[in-house]
Amino acid sequence: xxxxxxxxxxxxxxxxxxxxxxxxxxxxxxxxxxxxxxxxxxxxxxxxxxxxxxxxxxxxxxxxxxxxxxxxxxxxxxxxxxxxxxxxxxxxxxxxxxxxxxxxxxxxxxxxxxxxxxxxxxxxxxxxxxxxxxxxxxxxxxxxxxxxxxxxxxxxxxxxxxxxxxxxxxxxxxxxxxxxxxxxxxxxxxxxxxxxxxxxxxxxxxxxxxxxxxxxxxxxxxxxxxxxxxxxxxxxxxxxxxxxxxxxxxxxxxxxxxxxxxxxxxxxxxxxxxxxxxxxxxxxxxxxxxxxxxxxxxxxxxxxxxxxxxxxxxxxxxxxxxxxxxxxxxxxxxxxxxxxxxxxx
Ligand code: DAH
Numbered sequence: 001x002x003x004x005x006x007x008x009x010x011x012x013x014x015x016x017x018x019x020x021x022x023x024x025x026x027x028x029x030x031x032x033x034x035x036x037x038x039x040x041x042x043x044x045x046x047x048x049x050x051x052x053x054x055x056x057x058x059x060x061x062x063x064x065x066x067x068x069x070x071x072x073x074x075x076x077x078x079x080x081x082x083x084x085x086x087x088x089x090x091x092x093x094x095x096x097x098x099x100x101x102x103x104x105x106x107x108x109x110x111x112x113x114x115x116x117x118x119x120x121x122x123x124x125x126x127x128x129x130x131x132x133x134x135x136x137x138x139x140x141x142x143x144x145x146x147x148x149x150x151x152x153x154x155x156x157x158x159x160x161x162x163x164x165x166x167x168x169x170x171x172x173x174x175x176x177x178x179x180x181x182x183x184x185x186x187x188x189x190x191x192x193x194x195x196x197x198x199x200x201x202x203x204x205x206x207x208x209x210x211x212x213x214x215x216x217x218x219x220x221x222x223x224x225x226x227x228x229x230x231x232x233x234x235x236x237x238x239x240x241x242x243x244x245x246x247x248x249x250x251x252x253x254x255x256x257x258x259x260x261x262x263x264x265x266x267x268x269x270x271x272x273x274x275x276x277x278x279x280x281x282x283x284x285x286x287x288x289x290x291x292x293x294x295x296x297x298x299x300x301x302x303x304x305x306x307x308x309x310x311x312x313x314x315x316x317x318x319x320x321x322x323x324x325x326x327x328x329x330x331x332x333x334x335x336x337x338x339x340x341x342x343x344x345x
Contacts, residue, residue, distance in 0.1 A: 001042075001049065001057050008038055009064045016071055020082065025075060032068055039065055109345035110216060110334050113322040114198055117218050120242045121196045124235065126220065129184075129195045131177030133202075137167035139176035143301040145257035152257050157204040170202035174219035175258060178294070178313055181221055182302025190304055193223040193311065198318070209330040216318035221294070223304060223311030229261070229293055232312035236265050236291060244270065244325060250285060259292020259313060270324055279329070286324050289316035 012032040019025050032038050043061050046054060107115075118128055137148075146152050156172035177197035185193050197219040205211050222231070233251060240249045247268050254264040264287050269280035276282035291314035296306035304311075319334050326345075333341045 001045065001053070002060060005042060005057070005060050005064050008032070008042060009067060012038070012068050013071055016075055019075065020079060022079065025072075025079065029072060033065070033072065039068065106342075106345070109322060109326075109342065110319060112345060113325075114216060114218070114318055116243070117316075117318060117321065118196070118198070120239060121218075121220065123242075124238065126194050126196045126222075129177065129181050129197045131171075131174065131180050131197050131199060133171055133200055134161060135169055135171040135176050137169055139179055140169050140171050140173075143179050143298070144175055145295055145297055150257070159202050159204050171199070172203050173201050173315060174199050174217040175313070175315060177219050178221045178258075178298065179302050182223065182299070182304055186303035190309065192225075193221055196220045207332065209332065212319070212331050212335065214335070215331070218316050218318050220314045220316075221311060222313075223294065223299070223302075223309055225309065227293075227310045227312055229312070232263075232291055232293065232314075235312070236289070236314060240265070240267055240288065243321065248274075252287075254290055254292070256290060256292055258295050258298045260295050262290065262292035265289050265291060265314075267324065271327060279327075288321060288324060289314050291315070 012028075015032075016028055019028055030037060034040070039061070043065075046058055046061065049057055122128070140158075141147070141150075141153065141156075158172050159170040161168040161170065174197045177199070181193060181195050181197060185191055198216060199219075200214055201217050202214050203211075205213055207213060222235070237249050240247065244267055247270070249268070250266050251263040252266060254262045256262045266285035266287050268274050269277065269284050269286050271277050271279045272284065274284035276284055280286050291312060294311040294313050299306045299309055299311065319331050322328065323331065
């Protein structure tokens with residue numbers, strides 16, 4: 001029996017040596033290690049041995065089994081390794097090929113533009129405040145001198161929020177933030193205000209190259225003891241210079257219920273430099289913002305006594321600022337998610 005096991009082991013290991021493919025290896029496994037294989041057959045006879053030999057032979061049988069099994073595992077690895085080296089040798093591998101490019105993300109142009117605006121106003125001493133996107137009719141309109149049914153409401157085609165007890169709207173402009181900022185800063189005694197209030201606004205309008213139903217505005221508010229219209233002009237002119245470089249600006253009479261007087265600011269058209277083109281509608285000028293001296297009643301609504309305090313305010317359409325800077329002709333690009341547009345920034 002001992003001889004048979006030793007013989008079996010030699011025979012099996014000898015037969016394993018020349019095998020180099022999976023099918024033959026499997027045949028070998030079945031023949032020697034399978035349930036009906038040679039080793040099982042030998043082990044079945046253990047029971048017939050006299051008791052005193054059984055332990056010795058049993059141990060040898062186990063050792064044989066372990067030896068064959070580990071030889072089998074080594075062979076499996078060797079076959080895989082050989083297949084790999086063969087494929088490396090026969091299939092050409094060009095290690096000089098460039099790697100796959102890793103696509104890097106970037107900030108949305110609207111975000112880049114807003115950050116540029118924050119940076120400029122920040123450098124000029126304005127803090128960034130946040131205000132609500134959903135406002136009451138009172139804040140969005142009434143406290144800004146626009147009572148119900150006032151004709152000026154036509155300028156702000158409004159989305160109303162359904163199912164609320166009072167009239168609640170998606171803010172049509174960032175101007176209600178003026179009231180909130182003033183109330184916050186006058187809570188413990190009035191103090192000067194110098195803030196910008198950026199945020200998304202909504203209007204129920206026909207979408208076109210110039211109008212979107214949602215867009216960013218950046219509101220600005222400066223309130224102090226002796227703030228004048230000269231401060232308004234100087235500050236806004238400086239903003240335009242930092243945003244667009246040296247470029248003529250002009251102020252143009254306008255009307256908003258929450259400022260008196262009111263003015264729009266134009267910059268010299270960046271496309272035609274003033275000679276007239278479709279972008280500036282042949283006027284040579286592009287409007288970039290609305291502004292004015294804060295109306296006394298609005299100051300009062302914010303907790304400031306207009307006999308002591310005065311201020312100026314402005315509101316700019318952020319996408320419009322970017323369109324004029326980069327010559328973008330259609331505001332719809334901003335929210336269309338077209339990579340051909342976005343990847344240019
Ligand atoms: N809220 C105005 C709009 O949406 C823009 C504006 C005009 C804001 C004059 C102001 C301002 O603060 O003083 O059309």
